[in-house]
Amino acid sequence: MTTPPKSEFLKVMKARGFYDDCSDIQQLDEALESGVVTAYIGFDATAKSLHVGSLIQIMMLRWLQRTGHRPIVLMGGGTTQVGDPSFRSDERPLLSKDEINQNISGIRRVFERFLVFGEGPTDAIMINNADWLDDLNYLTFLRQIGRHFSINRMLSFESVKSRLDREQSLSFLEFNYMILQSYDFFILQQKLGCRLQMGGSDQWGNIVNGVDLIRRINNRTVFGLTSPLLTTASGAKMGKTASGAVWLDADLLSPFDFWQFWRNTNDKDVAKFLALFTDIDMAECQRLGQVDDRNDINAAKVILADKVTELTHGVVAARESRQTAEAVFSRGATGIGIPEMLLDQKDVQGGLTILQALVQTGLADSGKAARRLITGGGVKVNGQQISDASHRIDPKKWDGDSVVLSASRKRHASIRRRR
Numbered sequence: 001m002t003t004p005p006k007s008e009f010l011k012v013m014k015a016r017g018f019y020d021d022c023s024d025i026q027q028l029d030e031a032l033e034s035g036v037v038t039a040y041i042g043f044d045a046t047a048k049s050l051h052v053g054s055l056i057q058i059m060m061l062r063w064l065q066r067t068g069h070r071p072i073v074l075m076g077g078g079t080t081q082v083g084d085p086s087f088r089s090d091e092r093p094l095l096s097k098d099e100i101n102q103n104i105s106g107i108r109r110v111f112e113r114f115l116v117f118g119e120g121p122t123d124a125i126m127i128n129n130a131d132w133l134d135d136l137n138y139l140t141f142l143r144q145i146g147r148h149f150s151i152n153r154m155l156s157f158e159s160v161k162s163r164l165d166r167e168q169s170l171s172f173l174e175f176n177y178m179i180l181q182s183y184d185f186f187i188l189q190q191k192l193g194c195r196l197q198m199g200g201s202d203q204w205g206n207i208v209n210g211v212d213l214i215r216r217i218n219n220r221t222v223f224g225l226t227s228p229l230l231t232t233a234s235g236a237k238m239g240k241t242a243s244g245a246v247w248l249d250a251d252l253l254s255p256f257d258f259w260q261f262w263r264n265t266n267d268k269d270v271a272k273f274l275a276l277f278t279d280i281d282m283a284e285c286q287r288l289g290q291v292d293d294r295n296d297i298n299a300a301k302v303i304l305a306d307k308v309t310e311l312t313h314g315v316v317a318a319r320e321s322r323q324t325a326e327a328v329f330s331r332g333a334t335g336i337g338i339p340e341m342l343l344d345q346k347d348v349q350g351g352l353t354i355l356q357a358l359v360q361t362g363l364a365d366s367g368k369a370a371r372r373l374i375t376g377g378g379v380k381v382n383g384q385q386i387s388d389a390s391h392r393i394d395p396k397k398w399d400g401d402s403v404v405l406s407a408s409r410k411r412h413a414s415i416r417r418r419r
Contacts (some may be wrong), residue, residue, distance in 0.1 A: 007032035009067040013225070015282050016275040018060055018334075020056070020201045022226040023211050031195060031223070036121055039064055039196035039225075040072035040131070040188055042181065044080040045103035050110055052261070053238050055308075056227055056276055060198055062114045065122055072194060073111050073126040075104045076186060078133030082177050096128075104128065107199050110248045113312055125192075129184050133165030145183055149209065152179060157205030178206045185210030189222055201218050201226045220409065230276070233268035248312055255313040256412070259321035262305035264383065272299050278307040300393050341415045343395060352415075353381065354391040357405055361413035380406040 005011050007029050013019040022028055031037055041057045043050065050058070080100050095103075111117075114125035136270040154160060154175070164170060184206075186195035197207050207224035214222050230238040246261050247253040265273055271289020274280055280288075280303075280308060288300040302322065309318035341361045343352065351373065352360075355370045364370035371389050374378050379386045380402050381393060393403060394413060405413045 005029045009064055009069060012063050013068060018227045020226045020228040021204060023208055027221060028196065028223040036069055037196055038070040038072060038194045039198055040074045040194055041198045042074040042076055042184060043107065045100045045107060046080055048103050048106040049244040049247045049252050050107055051247050056230055057115050057199065059277060062225060065115055065124060068122060069116060070122050070295040071193065072122045072188060073124060076124060077104060077130030079177060079180050082174065082180060106242055106249055107395045109116060125227055131186050133180060146179065148213055149179055155206050178209055181206045182210035183215045185302035186217065189214050193369065196223045196225060198225045201229050233266040234283050238325055250313055253319035255309055256321045258312065258323050259305045259309045259318065260325065262308050263301050263325065265301055265304060270297060270304060274304055278304065280307060341413055343415065352393045353391050354393060355389060357393050357415060358407060361405060363405065363407035363413055378408040
């Protein structure tokens with residue numbers, strides 16, 4: 001649209017960097033201005049939790065609710081049995097129904113931090129598409145829904161075309177995914193009056209198919225809205241690190257490690273991440289994210305880490321994570337819940353092998369277990385991965401009085417000189 005949006009929701013989407021494309025932004029803006037709009041985003045249950053790559057969609061639903069509209073969290077209990085082929089090079093492994101249901105239970109806990117669920121006009125609801133997909137009659141589905149889809153058009157969408165151009169197999173099972181996603185929108189529109197589907201820009205083809213399906217069958221106008229696919233300033237895909245996914249569930253990644261992930265944000269990403277992943281006012285996001293001599297960008301990173309961790313894990317977890325980081329990294333003290341190892345003078349002079357350190361801090365039961373941790377890429381010193389079992393922790397090379405030794409993602413120990 002050439003004129004600025006009038007609705008509060010679209011103003012937020014544009015100002016904070018959530019907006020990429022819309023099927024009809026002018027009409028959507030008018031609908032958002034005229035009353036409560038119900039919108040949904042679908043999440044397949046392929047793991048026990050979502051990671052930060054999904055956080056941009058979660059925040060879109062949060063802002064939708066905060067600006068007076070109703071969010072639907074659609075869990076893909078049915079579509080997870082198929083697997084979304086969008087921009088993938090291979091087919092997803094198929095999960096059992098029990099595994100999918102267990103994953104959905106874990107994912108719900110994440111959303112309860114970000115959204116208010118209930119029965120009010122703008123309260124969020126969570127629905128499982130297995131409720132209508134599991135019992136579909138195949139022939140009836142083909143006659144009523146399948147006839148509205150053009151194979152030619154489906155092949156033209158970039159998510160499918162890129163896979164075929166690389167001569168990578170696309171199974172008939174996966175090819176059905178976009179029809180099922182369109183059918184989800186159709187059902188949600190019929191049952192709950194849902195008028196908007198949102199998702200990442202890689203979902204554009206699937207979303208507009210749903211918009212077209214509803215128009216063809218019911219002659220009703222609904223909308224699609226996408227967010228840009230997010231990468232960091234280094235070009236890396238958001239949500240992945242060298243050591244694995246940054247999960248939103250404390251059972252899979254500790255709040256301390258989650259806090260550290262945001263604290264280690266690239267200077268150039270701070271303003272953007274404050275806008276996307278916190279509720280901080282935009283003017284303050286821009287002020288905090290300025291990279292110049294007048295601004296302490298590290299202080300802004302702490303605020304970013306605090307606010308995102310508060311949303312994801314709660315105020316107490318965020319405070320304790322910050323206090324732990326300050327204690328361990330800044331003052332050389334023992335952090336909350338982190339064991340401490342004191343080095344005697346002989347250790348300071350000769351250094352300590354990484355194997356000794358892992359065993360003596362209790363992070364490994366034996367030297368053999370310590371080697372397995374190192375081989376598996378799970379050992380870090382001050383956040384730097386250690387791949388050499390002969391590595392020595394040499395206090396003469398420390399910047400301060402201590403270092404943090406980490407095993408996997410959840411266990412840490414402080415090693416410092418005895419005073």
